[in-house]
């Protein structure tokens with residue numbers, strides 16, 4: 153919805169759509185932002201309307217003016233392939249709801265070996281209990297995924313890049329094979345967001361987001377969004393209805409507020425992230441930086457082809473060092489907080505080890521690995537913080 157009336161819509165760039173979409177000034181009595189609708193009951197004016205479930209809104213779980221504003225904004229950002237957007241209470245709920253929507257007993261699922269670990273837990277736990285078989289594949293498999301397809305393969309789940317190891321799957325090649333075999337492609341697009349990776353345009357059928365991360369952007373909500381094309385949306389809409397998942401109105405409002413500033417925040421995360429990645433690559437303690445926007449990264453060609461920007465999340469491989477030295481570094485850092493999640497305004501660091509859970513590929517980076525989220529602090533301050541950290545690391549080796 154739009155506040156302009158009668159005029160032909162002028163094509164807009166994504167940054168503009170992020171600011172203007174979902175705004176219904178007239179309904180909001182002139183205010184720019186929609187109110188937060190706390191509502192379950194929707195009253196019907198006549199018995200006839202009630203019998204027919206007639207009305208713009210029918211019941212709180214099925215949507216409010218606040219959820220519609222956010223859905224309209226996400227649809228405008230995703231582009232014309234997007235047929236619908238589901239809003240759910242967490243990023244993981246976006247993954248589980250999507251998989252439940254497209255899979256049934258006896259189906260086979262292909263999952264990229266670099267996906268978010270709780271996505272694997274869902275497949276290995278609940279999906280296997282309900283008779284869905286999962287096969288994990290090498291993130292770099294490309295069109296070679298063909299040989300893993302079975303007659304009952306219904307879907308492929310990818311994450312580009314994986315949010316710890318940053319390998320970059322070739323989603324276009326995977327989607328071509330999947331579609332030839334009648335399977336749907338699901339992309340966990342949390343790292344780049346639809347602003348920097350237009351996955352629905354690139355053969356993905358369902359693109360989901362942990363909106364907890366960059367869409368919320370302030371580390372203060374748990375939220376998930378699911379964008380689907382016309383082929384997949386009916387399945388999703390039905391499953392969301394049957395499961396009864398819906399998101400809390402305050403979180404819906406905060407996600408919409410986050411969308412308004414997504415473009416400026418992400419541009420800064422991109423700039424600062426790359427500057428810190430290059431600075432870290434030049435450090436003698438660092439063996440490798442895993443960041444697909446770096447020219448030297450093995451995933452760079454795919455990133456350049458498919459993405460228009462990078463976020464502030466990447467990893468490094470340290471030269472071999474004892475855990476106690478890495479811990480000394482982590483304990484020295486003041487600006488880099490240690491904590492899970494990312495996508496907020498603050499810088500974060502965590503140690504990680506993909507070898508604990510990978511099954512299709514061997515993860516042996518050759519040294520301790522750290523994942524950084526570069527926040528919106530001044531990069532010189534962040535460098536100074538890491539300088540102190542490296543002094544502590546070297547002193548403890």
Ligand SMILES: *Cc1c(COP(=O)(O)O)cnc(C)c1O
Nearest residue numbers: 242243244268315342362364375
């Ligand atoms: C955080 C994250 C999720 C899950 O999001 P929650 O809101 O924490 O449930 C899913 N995928 C990726 C890539 C993530 O980083």
